[in-house]
Every structure is written in C-alpha cells, then in structure tokens.
Amino acid sequence: MWVGCNADIHEQKLMVEELLEANEQQALLSDQAYEQYQRAQQQRQILLDLFADAPAMISVVRGPEHRYEFANTRFQELVGQQDVVGKTVAEVFPEIVSQGIVAQLDGVFRTGQPVMGQEQLVRLAGPDGQLRDCYFNFSYQRFEEKGRPAGITAYAHDVTELVLTRQALEQLRGRATNAPESGLAS
C-alpha cells in the first residue's frame, strides 16, 4: 500500500516535470518563431518602403479575379489617388476589359508565363471619362504561395510622352521628306 502510494507520488512528480519541460520547450520555440516572424515583417517593410516610392508603377493583384493588394505611389497617381486596394482590376479600369488587358492577366495567372510589353497602347479614361492614349513598358509575373498560383506582380513605366514625342518627330520627318524642294525647281 505504502509502496503504491509512493509510486503514485513519484509518477505525479514525473508528469509535472515532463509538463514543465514541454512548456519550457514550447516557450522557447514560440520565442524563436516570433523572432523569425518579426525579422520577416521587417524585411517585408523594407521592400514595401522601397517599392512605395520607386520611380515606376508597381502593383500586386491577388487571385484569379486580380484584386489589388498593393499599389505604390506612382500607381496611385495614375488612378487619381483613389484607394484601389481590395478592388479588382476590372473595377478600377473598366475601360481596359475590352482592350484585352484582363485577358492578358488571366493568361499569366493560368499559365505562369510572364508577359513583358514594350510601348503597349492602353486607352485609359481620364477624370472627365474621355479615353486617352497611354503607352507602357511593363511586365506581369505570377507569384505562388504553397506551390499554387496566388497572384500577379505588375511593374510598369509610363512612356507615353516618349512615344508621342517620337511619333511627332516621325511625322515632322515625313512631312520634310514629302515636301517639294522649295524654290529649286523654279
């Protein structure tokens, strides 16, 4: 009887000891995980700060419906400072759906094949609703999470002024070439 009781106490003590050891380990693990989490958060913040003021339009859309998760300062300028986070590309730019841009995003999301474009014409609606020609150098790239397609990162430069200036120059050159050589014929 006494022996049994003693064994019970010993067992109880052992259980408390094991429980303590498990909790100490869990606390240690939890501290390590937290440290990693904080480091990841800090790194994420550094990248976000870098992207936020980068001299290009950077945005991240998530899911097959291409819902904005991040848009940097340059991008916000393009959309008249409206808050795009949470909205889909089609909601922010209804005018581009018929121009094949959303289909392009669908393709990138589906296949994982990045798309790069040079001086792609996009007709964007201005604040007055009028469509204006804009040209972009851009790249769309799919990102994955846990091995599954998660969204698309988009990087774009507005090269409208460059393209319009070049077009104007070409027109001028064309006119100069076609013009009769003044005065020499007479």
Place this chain on the structure above:
Amino acid sequence: MPLSPFDFQQARVKQVLFKSRLRSVLYGVREAEPALFAYAENPLAQWIQTVLKPEFGALAAVRELENTLQQMLRTGQNLATRYQRGLIEEARAGLDQINDYADQIEAQLLSLEKTA
C-alpha cells in the same frame, strides 16, 4: 506595427509557462527561485511592457491586465511559501486560485485582441 493574433499567442504561451513553473515548485520538481515571482522578470510582464504597451499603453484594460498578473504572482509566491512551510496539500489546492487568475488574464487578453 499593429498587433496580430501571433502576438497574443505569445502572451498565452508565457502565461501557461508561469503556471507550469509554479506547479513544478509545488510538486518538488524545482526550487522556488525569487525570479519566478518577480514582476519585472516575468515573461508575460515583459511582453506587456515591450509588445502591448507600445500599442495600447494608455488603455485602462492594460492596467487591469497588469493588476491581475501582479495578483497572480503574489498568490503564487504565497503558495510557494506555504509549500516550504510543509503545508503541501494546502499549497497545491491553491492552484485553483492561480487558474482563476489565468482565466481572467485570458479574458482580458481576448478583449484586448478584439480591439487590436
């Protein structure tokens, strides 16, 4: 940076750790070191100081949480003293009070988590 569920999970782990350490004292697994009951050295108190206060410093709920934790530490010290005096069963029965404080802390953490 706003607090996440992960931050509050940290607090819960720290609070369970205190109960486990106290239990180990009352079952003779560990010596009762003064640091176990010192507020400044308590992991949950340190979490309140370094994680919670920078976000919620001015809230009355933070002071309430600190009070509950201080009461739990005092009660824990009292139980350890009883154990050292040989009042073993009485000291172990007192763990119920510690559980009550732990429940209060859990409720206070939950309510703070909702405001986060």
